[in-house]
Amino acid sequence: MQNEIEFCKGGGCTAKLGPEILSSVLDKLPTRKDANLLVGFDRSDDAAVYRLADNLAIVQTLDFFPPMIDDPYIFGQIAAANALSDIYAMGGEVKVALNIVCFPEKMDLNILGKIMQGGNEKVDEAGGILAGGHSINGEGVKYGLSVTGIIDPNKIYKNNGCQEGDLLLLTKPLGVGIVCTAHRVGKSSKEAINLAIESMTTLNKYAAEIIQKYDVHACTDVTGFSLLGHLNEMIGNNFGADLDSLQIPYIPEALHYANEFFITAAAQKNRNHLASKVEFFNIPFALEEILFDPQTSGGLLISLPPEHAKKALHEIEKLGLPCSIVGRVTKKHNNIIVR
Structure with a gap:
C-alpha cells in the first residue's frame, strides 16, 4: 500500500x-x-x-x-x-x-x-x-x-536528586528501538512487535501513581538517549551507578535482533557520547546495544531508598510489563558500571 x-x-x-x-x-x-x-x-x-x-x-x-x-x-x-x-x-x-x-x-x-x-x-x-x-x-x-x-512545587521529581545507596527501578522493558527496526524490514516476530507496541502505548501514569506513595529521590523517563544516557543525566557529576545486567528487563527477541545488527544510528550516537562514562564487564555486544538503544515512550527510571524501591516494584509488577530493580547509585563520580 x-x-x-x-x-x-x-x-x-x-x-x-x-x-x-x-x-x-x-x-x-x-x-x-x-x-x-x-x-x-x-x-x-x-x-x-x-x-x-x-x-x-x-x-x-x-x-x-x-x-x-x-x-x-x-x-x-x-x-x-x-x-x-x-x-x-x-x-x-x-x-x-x-x-x-x-x-x-x-x-x-x-x-x-x-x-x-x-x-x-x-x-x-x-x-x-x-x-x-x-x-x-x-x-x-x-x-x-x-x-x-x-x-505541587514542593513535590517535583527532578532527574538529578538521587542519593548514594538508592536502588534504580525501571518500569518498562528496553529494546523497542531494535524491535521496531527489525519490524520495518519484515524480520521481527509478531510477539516481539506486539510487546513493543504494548509497552509504547502504555501510559506511565499508572507507574507514576504508584511511586507517589514512596520517597522518590529522582525520576526520568527513558527515551531517545537510551537507559545509559538518561542514567548518566541522573547521576550527573556527583554519583556513579552499578547496573546488574541480569536484572535488565528487555523484549527477549531484541537480543537476537541486535546480534543480527538491526540497530539504529541513534544508538551509535548514544554509544559514542557515553564512551568515556560507561564500563562493561563481560557483557555481550547485543546487550550493550539494548542499553544504548533509543526508547520511544519508554518506562520511568526511578531512584529510591532500597526499602521503598522493593515495595514499589512489587506494585508495579502487577501492571503487567517487564520491570525490575536494575542497579544502585554509588559514590564513584560520573561513572556507570555494567556487570
Whole structure:
C-alpha cells in the first residue's frame, strides 16, 4: 500500500538529535533568571516547571516525531503516550494538550484522522483535554503533543536528586528501538512487535501513581538517549551507578535482533557520547546495544531508598510489563558500571 510505504520510514525517538549535538547548541543560549522557573532546559530535565503560587506550578513539555510503526492509529497513541510521559516523570498531573502535526496534503487525510484519533484517546485516558493545536503541510509525517500539567512545587521529581545507596527501578522493558527496526524490514516476530507496541502505548501514569506513595529521590523517563544516557543525566557529576545486567528487563527477541545488527544510528550516537562514562564487564555486544538503544515512550527510571524501591516494584509488577530493580547509585563520580 503506497500510503503505508510513504508513511513509515523509521522514526520515534530514534529521530532525536544526538545528545552531544543538542548540548553544544543549548549551552550557547542565554538564559534569563526568574525565581519562579524551578526547572528549565539548563538542567536537561524532562519538562519545564514554572511556579504560579506557593502550592501550585505548571509543568510544560513538547514532543513529536516521525512514525516508527505503519499503523497510523497506533502511531498516534505512541506519540501521545511519549509526550504525556514527561509530565509523569516530573510527578505532575496532565491537564491540557495541543496537537503538533506535519502532514503532506497529497496523502490520504483518513490517515491523519487515525493518527489524531489515537492521540486523542491517550490524552483522554490521561485525564487531560485536547484543546487544539497547529498543523503544517510538509514532506514527511510528524506528530506529537504540547502538554501542560500541574504540580505541587514542593513535590517535583527532578532527574538529578538521587542519593548514594538508592536502588534504580525501571518500569518498562528496553529494546523497542531494535524491535521496531527489525519490524520495518519484515524480520521481527509478531510477539516481539506486539510487546513493543504494548509497552509504547502504555501510559506511565499508572507507574507514576504508584511511586507517589514512596520517597522518590529522582525520576526520568527513558527515551531517545537510551537507559545509559538518561542514567548518566541522573547521576550527573556527583554519583556513579552499578547496573546488574541480569536484572535488565528487555523484549527477549531484541537480543537476537541486535546480534543480527538491526540497530539504529541513534544508538551509535548514544554509544559514542557515553564512551568515556560507561564500563562493561563481560557483557555481550547485543546487550550493550539494548542499553544504548533509543526508547520511544519508554518506562520511568526511578531512584529510591532500597526499602521503598522493593515495595514499589512489587506494585508495579502487577501492571503487567517487564520491570525490575536494575542497579544502585554509588559514590564513584560520573561513572556507570555494567556487570
